[in-house]
Amino acid sequence: MSNSEPQRQATVADSQAITVQTEHGLYIDPQALSAHLPALSYRDNELYIEDVSVSGLAKQYDTPCYVYSKQAILDVYQAYSDSFASLEHQICYAVKANSNLAVLGILAQAGAGFDIVSRGELMRVLAAGGQAGRVVYSGVGKTYSDIEFALQQGIGCFNVESISELSLINEVADQLDTPAPISLRVNPDVDAKTHPYISTGLKDNKFGIAHEQALDVYAQAAAMSHIEIVGIDCHIGSQLTEVAPFVAALDKVIELVQALADQGITLKHVDLGGGLGVRYIDESPVSIADFADALLPKLTELGLKVFFEPGRSMVANAGVLLTRVDVLKPTEHKNFAIVDAAMNDLIRPALYQAEMAVIPQQLPNGGMQADDTKTWDIVGAICETGDFLAKDRVLALAEGDILAITGAGAYGFTMSSNYNSRPRASEVMVAQSQQQLIRKRETIEDLYRDEMRWQDQ
Structure with missing residues (x-):
């Protein structure tokens, strides 16, 4: 598996390339992509939604978490x-x-x-x-x-x-x-x-x-x-x-x-x-x-x-799904980044074969280096091979990294489920520098609160 730095070739008619298809995977330039999405920007290499840092949102509300821009x-x-x-x-x-x-x-x-x-x-x-x-x-x-x-x-x-x-x-x-x-x-x-x-x-x-x-x-x-x-x-x-x-x-x-x-x-x-x-x-x-x-x-x-x-x-592009890298599992044939979001949180990739962007919360100082990158499948912990959020993405990852899946404001939370008895994610809205929790994260106890055990008569 090659770690060579992608050769920049524009795939859309923009002044700066957004994606580069390499021999082994898709490289998405996070800064170029964010420039075309509302409310997202990198400031000093850190991702912001309006005027709120993704890092701060992940710390306050944990992950996985949906975040929407009011404006x-x-x-x-x-x-x-x-x-x-x-x-x-x-x-x-x-x-x-x-x-x-x-x-x-x-x-x-x-x-x-x-x-x-x-x-x-x-x-x-x-x-x-x-x-x-x-x-x-x-x-x-x-x-x-x-x-x-x-x-x-x-x-x-x-x-x-x-x-x-x-x-x-x-x-x-x-x-x-x-x-x-x-x-x-x-x-x-x-x-x-x-x-x-x-x-x-x-x-x-x-x-x-x-x-x-x-x-x-x-x-x-x-x-x-x-x-x-x-x-x-x-x-x-x-x-x-x-x-x-x-x-x-x-x-x-x-x-x-x-x-x-x-x-x-x-x-x-x-x-x-x-x-x-x-x-x-x-x-x-x-x-x-x-x-x-x-x-x-x-x-x-x-x-x-x-x-x-x-x-x-x-x-769609008013929202992102924030997720944390829990486990990195490189193998001889495929590298897996196992994150805390899964197909129960975002089913579009599995159901529609949707290609959604995955960008890092923090860009490395000095830019992406060839030795930093590998080609990863971004997958969840659900017991299904179809549990993936993105495939063959060229990224520099470490355990604990926060990633943002863009375009997740539509058909994200509304299509989510409790499969594998997983609580559904929280939702947050930001407006300039303000932020507000607009749906609490479910607890595991919430999942069976209204269920009743069988009682022999």
Whole structure:
């Protein structure tokens, strides 16, 4: 296994190389990467989030620990809102990306709406100070009690995903004697060219109503006693790095809006979902401004209020997962760095084969030297071969080092579990030089507090 210093070759069109693919692994320049991520910076070779040192955070809150930048979240929300300022619009943050009450609360205060997929997410939004009237309720499996609760709270809109759901909403609304505002989530059969697990707009996906069936289903909805048709919705996938699939989906939606108008069904809004991608390491996603520029001419001509449901792009790069190196295990064929985070804390690498950056809290004085580096797999202590956070990374490591996994603000804690009876990590938010614990670390006792031993009768 070679320890030779990587030869710098840019893999993205930046002034400084971020990644270098060597013969034995991937070298990520931590300073070059941090320059492209909000809130992260190195000061005197030490990593900071806003004005708070990662070293201090690890000492105070221990590891593993999720840390989020308040300003980074608000900046992306504002970028969406500003980019579509010429239109009446509503930015509905996708709660599933990161549902911590502190995250929801700062967005509610900023004026955001919310996209939810469960009754639990609606209750979180309300607990955080959000307004039900600014919530769109998506998801394929809404139950009677889910719909009843949402209507009682004054939900803004149901994004309906099947004829069966439409009938159930009408039944519940009839029982409550209240109109139910709905849009149909139309599946436009547009290939988002993303990971198959996060593609949602193809015929093979479980989501939405087929494009060719949409007019008939709208006609059925218009005939129902307690259904109020207010919009049309589509969502084609996640982590999209180019705008062309969004434009293709919008064109299909516009066709339906015009056909509905010909049938006397007028809409108040069009919802284009979310899915805009982010840079995890060296991706080149379309910017929010360019995304808006590509859609605005068509949306302006359409003349309807516009909803968007961003999630990942709002919070992914606002967060990091801090973890400590517990054991270094070099072998003849592979070097393993065993850290205190694991796949139960961050399942994206194992589930989606996601490549996420791993950067050190402390840079060596004088820079990275050839003799310092080895190629490591960053793995957890869970009893699964699939328990890895990164593979084949060129790093200089010592036991006790603190590492930051970037891009972890979305689909990190929300997808975490207690597998192997591991307590879930704490969550912290920073704002300039301030820091606040926004979720306590679970204790082992928490894991079985509500369980009961079997008692022979």
